[in-house]
Amino acid sequence: MGIKEKYKTLRAEIPESVSIVLACKTRTLEEVQEAIEAGARDLGENYVQEAQEMYDSLGEKARQVRWHMIGHLQKNKINKALRVFDVIQTVDSAEKAFDINSRAERAGKIVPVYVEINIGSEDAKAGVEPDYRLILKLAEGISKMDYLHLEGLMTMGPRFGDPEASREYFRKTRVMFERIASMDLPRVDMKTLSMGMSNSYKVAIEEGSNMVRLGTIVFGEREEKK
Ligand SMILES: *Cc1c(COP(=O)(O)O)cnc(C)c1O
Numbered sequence: 451m452g453i454k455e456k457y458k459t460l461r462a463e464i465p466e467s468v469s470i471v472l473a474c475k476t477r478t479l480e481e482v483q484e485a486i487e488a489g490a491r492d493l494g495e496n497y498v499q500e501a502q503e504m505y506d507s508l509g510e511k512a513r514q515v516r517w518h519m520i521g522h523l524q525k526n527k528i529n530k531a532l533r534v535f536d537v538i539q540t541v542d543s544a545e546k547a548f549d550i551n552s553r554a555e556r557a558g559k560i561v562p563v564y565v566e567i568n569i570g571s572e573d574a575k576a577g578v579e580p581d582y583r584l585i586l587k588l589a590e591g592i593s594k595m596d597y598l599h600l601e602g603l604m605t606m607g608p609r610f611g612d613p614e615a616s617r618e619y620f621r622k623t624r625v626m627f628e629r630i631a632s633m634d635l636p637r638v639d640m641k642t643l644s645m646g647m648s649n650s651y652k653v654a655i656e657e658g659s660n661m662v663r664l665g666t667i668v669f670g671e672r673e674e675k676k
Contacts, residue, residue: 473665496521554597602642620657
């Protein structure tokens with residue numbers, strides 16, 4: 451199956467209420483164009499520079515999609531990131547939130563953000579520890595920042611292995627999501643629970659995800675890093 455058919459088949463299978471963010475790392479312009487022609491409207495990028503290049507190369511098409519930052523965001527890349535991305539899914543500390551907020555203020559925009567939770571991630575550095583107190587405190591902190599709008603949580607979970615092993619992590623993330631939502635904080639509108647990748651999206655949706663981030667299953671295996 452080509453990329454177009456793959457995307458369309460998945461779009462038909464996955465409930466309408468669940469958004470599909472295509473994880474574009476390592477993919478070519480042609481591959482991403484094909485996905486957009488098949489109807490993809492949300493693109494995820496892990497690096498600011500690659501996102502900028504993809505954005506520029508896509509021309510008109512770049513404006514048909516929402517751009518999601520799903521990789522680690524370095525402080526010195528925030529200004530650039532704000533020019534490309536519509537959503538930053540990887541806020542993992544008060545300090546990072548503060549830095550994004552101050553740059554957003556200068557740019558005169560409100561930036562939708564998600565808090566990334568490190569639930570059983572293989573990359574031990576990405577995300578906030580899955581500790582309720584820490585996460586609620588971070589949500590409260592963000593709610594005091596005028597130029598950030600907290601709209602969800604994101605988690606990776608293990609990328610390989612039995613997807614059933616991710617179920618408990620997804621469940622925990624959902625509980626946190628609901629706890630933050632029930633706090634009724636200003637500038638917080640918990641709409642999106644971003645969890646599930648190619649190997650785990652079905653389990654994630656069963657556990658309440660309404661945004662899955664898919665790469666391999668649409669585009670095929672990635673080449674090994676050189
Ligand atoms: C690469 C990536 C994905 C997609 O992973 P696949 O296993 O290729 O579906 C999802 N989320 C993040 C943050 C990623 O970096």
